[in-house]
Structures are given as C-alpha cells and as structure tokens.
Amino acid sequence: MDKKRKMRSHGxxxxxxxxxxxxxxxxxxxxxxxxxxxLGITVAFxxxxxxxxxxxxxxxxxxxxxxxxIIHILIASILFIPSAMLVEWLMPGSQENLGIYLPLxxxxxxxxxxxxxxxxxxxxxxxxxxxxxxxVGFGWVICLVGIVREWLSYGSFWQIKLSTPWxxxxxxxxxxFILLGFLAAGVNGLRLYRGHFKEDV
Amino acid sequence: MxxxxxxxxxxxxxxFSIILVAVFLDNTVLxxxxxxxxxxxxxxxxxxxxxxxxxxxxxxxxxxxVVYFINPLFGSGSVSYYIKPFVYVLVISIxxxxxxxxxxxxxxxxxxxxxxxxxxxxxNCVILGAMLLANHFTMxxxxxxxxxxxxxxxxxxxxxxxxxxxxxxNSEEIPKPFRGFPATxxxxxxxxxxxxxxxxxxxxx
Numbered sequence: 342m343d344k345k346r347k348m349r350s351h352g353x354x355x356x357x358x359x360x361x362x363x364x365x366x367x368x369x370x371x372x373x374x375x376x377x378x379x380l381g382i383t384v385a386f387x388x389x390x391x392x393x394x395x396x397x398x399x400x401x402x403x404x405x406x407x408x409x410x411i412i413h414i415l416i417a418s419i420l421f422i423p424s425a426m427l428v429e430w431l432m433p434g435s436q437e438n439l440g441i442y443l444p445l446x447x448x449x450x451x452x453x454x455x456x457x458x459x460x461x462x463x464x465x466x467x468x469x470x471x472x473x474x475x476x477v478g479f480g481w482v483i484c485l486v487g488i489v490r491e492w493l494s495y496g497s498f499w500q501i502k503l504s505t506p507w508x509x510x511x512x513x514x515x516x517x518f519i520l521l522g523f524l525a526a527g528v529n530g531l532r533l534y535r536g537h538f539k540e541d542v
Numbered sequence: 543m544x545x546x547x548x549x550x551x552x553x554x555x556x557x558f559s560i561i562l563v564a565v566f567l568d569n570t571v572l573x574x575x576x577x578x579x580x581x582x583x584x585x586x587x588x589x590x591x592x593x594x595x596x597x598x599x600x601x602x603x604x605x606x607x608v609v610y611f612i613n614p615l616f617g618s619g620s621v622s623y624y625i626k627p628f629v630y631v632l633v634i635s636i637x638x639x640x641x642x643x644x645x646x647x648x649x650x651x652x653x654x655x656x657x658x659x660x661x662x663x664x665x666n667c668v669i670l671g672a673m674l675l676a677n678h679f680t681m682x683x684x685x686x687x688x689x690x691x692x693x694x695x696x697x698x699x700x701x702x703x704x705x706x707x708x709x710x711x712n713s714e715e716i717p718k719p720f721r722g723f724p725a726t727x728x729x730x731x732x733x734x735x736x737x738x739x740x741x742x743x744x745x746x747x
Contacts (some may be wrong), residue, residue: 363582363723367667370575406661407642411635414665418628425624436623441574441674444627448665450579514573515738518731522724530719 352474355532359482360525364450369483370517372442376499379487381428381435382442383480388424389446391472393417394455398468410453417447451475486520557688560679564692567741568675570668571700572734577668581697582726584662585705590655595701597656597663599694601637602672606690608633609676610683630673631665638664668697703733 358364368386373379397413404412425443428435436443446452463471491497493511496504510516570576577598584591612629616622638660645656663669672693679685704726710716711725720728 361723362579364579366578366727367575367671407639410665411638414631415628415635418631421627422624441671444674445576445667445671447627447631448667448670453665513735513738514575515731515734518575518727518734522720522727522731525727526719526724529721529724533718 352471353478353481354528355535357478357482357528358451358475359479360521360528361532365479366521367445368439368442369486369521371514372439373483373487373490373517374494374512375438375491376484376487377432377491378435378438379483381432381439382446382483383476384431385421385424385428385439385443386446386449386479387476388427389417389420390449390451391469391476392420393452394468394472395465397455398463398465413455414448414452417452421447482521482524486517486524489520490516553682553684556682557684560685560688561692561695564689565696565699566737568693569696569700569737570671570693571697571704572730572737574671574675576671577666577697580662580666581701581704582723585701585708590659591701591705592698593652593655594659594663595694595698597641597659598666598668598697599691601634601641601664601669602694603687603690604637605630605633605669605673606676606686606693607683609673610681610686613677613681626674626677627670630670633673634664634669668693700730704730 352358356362359366359369365386368382372382393413393416396416397409400409400412421444424446425436428439428443488498490511491499492503493508493516494506496502496506508516511520564570568574571578571581581591581594584594609630612633616626616629641660641664642657645653645660648656650656672690675693676686676689679689681689707729708726711729712722716722716725
C-alpha cells in the first residue's frame with residue numbers, strides 16, 4: 342500500500358475510533374445485537390455527528406470553550422429529533438429496539454471532543470473528510486459486530502433465518518465486550534504486522 | 543406513629559434497594575457500557591479517578607432529582623421522547639456552568655484538577671444515561687436520589703476494578719496485540735458475565 346493510500350485508510354482502520362481509540366463503545370456493546378439495529382445507530386450517528394460539527398464550525402472564533410461546547414451539544418440534541426424520525430422512518434421499530442442508545446448519541450465523545458475545540462481553525466473540506474472517515478470507521482465496526490451477533494444469537498442475517506442459533510447469549514453486553522476485545526486485538530495485530538503499533542492506546 | 547414508622551421503613555428500604563439495583567443490576571459500565579472512553583482516559587493518564595467519579599456522582603444525583611421533578615411535565619407520547627434529551631442537556635449545561643462558577647470562586651490548590659475533571663465529566667454519557675434510564679422506573683423522591691447515587695457508586699465500583707487491573711492488562715505478560723485496551727474489554731466482558739450469573743441468570747446451554 343503506498344503512503345497516500347495508507348493515510349486515506351488511517352482513520353478508518355488503523356486508528357479506528359472504536360477499536361484503537363476506545364471511543365463510542367456503548368452503542369456497539371449493548372445496542373448492536375442485530376444488523377438492523379447497527380444500521381439504525383449508524384444512520385443516527387452520521388446525521389447527529391456530521392451536521393452538529395458542520396454547523397458548529399461556523400460559530401464565532403472568540404467563543405469560550407465552555408460556551409462553544411454547550412452550544413454544540415444543544416445543536417446535537419436538536420438534530421437528534423430529525424435523526425430519530427429518519428431512523429424510525431427507514432427502519433420501523435428502531436426507536437424501541439435501540440432504547441436509550443439513540444438519544445445517548447447526542448453526548449458521544451466525537452461531538453463532545455470536537456465541540457469544545459476550535460473546529461473552525463480546520464479547513465471545512467478537511468473537517469468534512471475527517472468526519473466522513475470517523476463515520477465510516479464507526480459504521481463498519483458496529484455493522485460487523487451487529488452481523489456477527491445476529492448470526493450467533495439468532496442464526497439470521499437481516500432477520501432472515503439462516504441456521505439454528507449458535508450462541509444465544511451473544512445478545513448480552515458481556516458478549517459485546519468480548520467480541521469487541523477480540524476485534525480490537527485483531528486490528529492491533531495487523532498494526533503490529535505493518536509497524537503502526539503503539540503500546541498505550 | 544406506626545404509620546410513620548411504616549412509611550419511613552418503606553422509603554429507606556426502597557432507597558437502598560434502588561441503590562443496589564443501580565450498582566449491580568443496572569451498572570452503568572458493566573451492563574450499559576456508559577462513560578467508558580473518558581474513564582479509560584483517566585485511568586491511562588493516571589489521574590485522580592476518585593475525584594472524577596465523585597464529580598460524576600454529584601451531578602448524577604442532582605440530575606436524577608431534576609428528572610423526578612420535570613418528568614411529570616412531559617406527559618407520555620412520542621413528542622416527549624424527542625424533547626426530553628434537549629431538556630436534559632439543558633439541565634446538565636446549567637449544572638456545568640454553576641459548578642464552574644463555584645470552582646472559579648474557590649482558591650484551593652486543586653482548582654485546575656477540579657476544572658479538568660468537570661470538563662470531561664459534565665457531558666459524560668453516564669449522566670445523560672442515568673437521566674434516561676430513570677424513565678424506566680416509577681420514581682419517588684427517595685428512589686430518585688437513590689438511583690442517582692447508585693449510578694455514581696456503580697461507576698466508581700467499575701472504575702476501581704478496571705484501574706486496579708489495568709497495569710497487569712497492559713504489562714509485558716500479555717501478548718502485544720491484546721495488551722492494554724483489547725485485554726481491558728475482554729476483562730470487563732468476563733466481569734459483566736460473572737455479574738450476570740451472580741444476579742441469578744443461567745446461561746441457556
């Protein structure tokens with residue numbers, strides 16, 4: 342892989358926000374029990390995170406950190422309304438399935454972290470690229486976990502029965518933690534193999 | 543007199559039982575995986591996690607109290623589902639500003655540490671999560687306080703557990719790909735599974 346291509350995939354795989362940086366664990370561990378749920382979370386996360394950061398990047402330069410953070414999170418909580426409606430429209434029943442994990446996306450670490458920093462110091466195009474990488478990085482992990490857990494616990498894919506359930510307890514949070522731990526170790530192994538590895542992540 | 547005694551016992555009993563529920567059954571970290579990224583950051587940077595958890599506990603208690611008073615105003619229906627998060631975030635923001643003003647008035651030597659911890663804990667998922675979870679219970683004043691306190695204690699309990707073993711999970715004894723974060727996740731998974739068994743579930747084998 343050449344240097345440019347390596348940089349392009351950096352935020353998505355080798356410095357993945359969930360598997361390497363340990364951010365946004367709760368929806369993956371608890372709510373991503375099926376592919377359907379995982380996709381619902383991804384859609385809501387994309388809308389809330391992308392648009393809240395995008396709108397907040399137009400906030401005045403001189404705004405103090407605390408005020409900037411509060412306004413940013415209030416914007417995210419307003420954006421939660423259309424995003425929850427969109428998820429329910431695209432995937433009926435998602436609001437009930439996802440419970441508190443849909444509104445909790447308002448205070449996800451990406452929103453909180455970027456909300457407090459001076460996002461306007463970064464060029465808009467660069468910011469959008471970073472956000473898209475973050476969304477793709479989060480999206481593939483949650484969808485993979487959702488697919489694996491649905492197959493293990495229900496023996497199905499997108500609610501289509503494929504086999505008998507292998508491990509019915511895979512829907513519980515402890516299975517989510519363990520599966521995510523092995524996935525993180527897999528990515529670390531690849532990073533180690535390619536020389537990306539930093540011990541303290 | 544007997545009626546007063548009876549209601550006191552009932553309130554005390556429900557207060558302590560909701561604390562137990564929040565610490566073990568509905569543990570913010572082991573059952574709901576809330577607030578883990580900031581908790582791991584505090585542990586990895588070897589900062590004062592007791593102070594971090596204390597701030598979270600205080601805000602969670604206050605937030606649960608507010609939930610108890612404002613929830614009846616929402617009524618039921620889908621509109622409240624969409625509006626509640628905005629109102630909860632507004633409440634947390636007010637606490638955040640009030641706490642910062644309080645800290646700015648103090649002249650203690652730990653002022654900077656307090657401010658840092660407040661910045662990372664105010665919008666922690668544990669607080670908003672506890673407010674949203676409180677909707678699942680029929681609350682009295684004592685259970686509202688108990689649930690907030692229990693959520694904070696549960697978070698502290700999980701933080702101590704992880705902070706104590708983190709040096710081992712990040713040691714040379716652990717294979718490099720698993721070292722640190724992956725081993726921590728697997729460890730939390732095992733503890734969470736143990737807790738699941740302790741509270742009376744049986745695996746469907």
